[in-house]
Amino acid sequence: MAEAMRVAVIGLGSMGMGAAKSCLAAGLATYGIDPRNSACDELMAAGAVATGAGGRAFARDLDAVVVLTVNAAQCRDALFGEQGIAAHLKPGTPVMVSATISVADAKAIAADLAEAGLAMLDAPVSGGPVKAACGDMTVMAAGPAQVFDALQPVLDAVAGKVYRISETIGDGATVKIIHQLLAGVHIAAGAEAMALAAKAGIKLETMYDVVTHAAGNSWMFENRMRHVVDGDYTPHSAVDIFVKDLGLVTETGLSMKFPLPLATTAYAMFATASQAGYGQLDDSAVIKVFPGITLPGDEPKA
Numbered sequence: 001m002a003e004a005m006r007v008a009v010i011g012l013g014s015m016g017m018g019a020a021k022s023c024l025a026a027g028l029a030t031y032g033i034d035p036r037n038s039a040c041d042e043l044m045a046a047g048a049v050a051t052g053a054g055g056r057a058f059a060r061d062l063d064a065v066v067v068l069t070v071n072a073a074q075c076r077d078a079l080f081g082e083q084g085i086a087a088h089l090k091p092g093t094p095v096m097v098s099a100t101i102s103v104a105d106a107k108a109i110a111a112d113l114a115e116a117g118l119a120m121l122d123a124p125v126s127g128g129p130v131k132a133a134c135g136d137m138t139v140m141a142a143g144p145a146q147v148f149d150a151l152q153p154v155l156d157a158v159a160g161k162v163y164r165i166s167e168t169i170g171d172g173a174t175v176k177i178i179h180q181l182l183a184g185v186h187i188a189a190g191a192e193a194m195a196l197a198a199k200a201g202i203k204l205e206t207m208y209d210v211v212t213h214a215a216g217n218s219w220m221f222e223n224r225m226r227h228v229v230d231g232d233y234t235p236h237s238a239v240d241i242f243v244k245d246l247g248l249v250t251e252t253g254l255s256m257k258f259p260l261p262l263a264t265t266a267y268a269m270f271a272t273a274s275q276a277g278y279g280q281l282d283d284s285a286v287i288k289v290f291p292g293i294t295l296p297g298d299e300p301k302a
């Protein structure tokens with residue numbers, strides 16, 4: 001029997017934990033890297049090897065790496081920092097960078113990996129923790145065909161749909177950033193509608209039920225406004241992720257002198273929520289920027 005591919009997932013948070021467990025479920029020999037002990041313990045309990053110490057102990061054994069840290073700085077730290085894994089991987093090991101980062105960062109990380117003799121797939125993901133947990137993410141990726149091919153067992157394990165956008169590093173990031181424009185605007189619009197419903201005295205459960213069975217619905221409305229109705233802001237994706245992602249969207253518009261009025265407004269709403277102290281709550285907590293309303297889970301006003 002052929003030996004199972006050995007893959008390490010770096011960043012065992014909302015997305016990376018599900019991706020790592022999907023690799024395990026697909027029969028891949030799975031390793032995890034995350035400074036949070038609780039995340040390492042959870043993955044080890046599921047049958048993987050996990051460490052908070054960078055992964056150099058097993059780097060040489062790996063056939064592939066997936067990076068699902070929050071941002072480019074964390075990605076760089078995990079790859080090239082003091083405990084970075086890149087210097088210890090076998091030459092040619094494919095590194096699937098799936099964090100949502102800028103085009104410039106994707107290109108710069110690919111160049112630094114190439115200098116270390118490693119190949120990158122620019123491979124952002126979508127679907128949230130639920131799809132990550134069942135190996136059903138959508139991957140929008142760019143890179144050389146041979147890197148896609150080398151990562152095929154990992155893509156099969158973590159994704160329900162893989163888009164081969166192009167061979168040019170940065171095109172995956174561009175597609176994801178444009179997707180995030182919609183994702184962020186849809187959450188912000190859903191929050192605005194639900195805030196107005198609260199102000200108008202309509203039961204939020206009723207409003208949610210109507211919209212999810214009518215033409216105003218969206219994937220984000222259905223997914224995120226449920227959290228508002230339940231008054232549960234446990235982070236599946238944090239407000240600060242959208243401060244980052246809509247920041248990437250607006251910077252992309254600025255770089256092309258291209259107006260993005262909806263994305264700019266949505267960015268301001270998430271940034272306001274973050275400044276108000278809600279940055280680590282679920283991104284549906286953007287609804288808390290609206291004044292004069294009482295939401296499910298709020299303390300009754302005195």
Ligand SMILES: NC(=O)C1=CN([C@@H]2O[C@H](COP(=O)(O)OP(=O)(O)OC[C@H]3O[C@@H](n4cnc5c(N)ncnc54)[C@H](O)[C@@H]3O)[C@@H](O)[C@H]2O)C=CC1
Pocket residue numbers: 010011012013014015016033034035036039068069070071074075077078098099100101125126127128129236237238241245
């Ligand atoms: N949460 C979501 O629904 C989605 C998130 N994304 C993107 O996926 C990426 C990950 O997002 P989440 O899983 O939500 O973030 P998260 O904050 O839940 O998880 C990130 C993990 O990376 C770990 N980490 C930080 N620095 C590290 C390092 N140097 N080495 C190893 N691990 C490190 C953290 O301890 C944390 O466990 C982000 O770029 C996000 O924009 C994409 C699609 C959906």
Ligand SMILES: O=C(O)C(=O)[C@@H](O)CO
Pocket residue numbers: 125126127128180183184237241
């Ligand atoms: O693409 C997704 O899936 C998401 O939920 C993101 O938009 C949130 O980071």
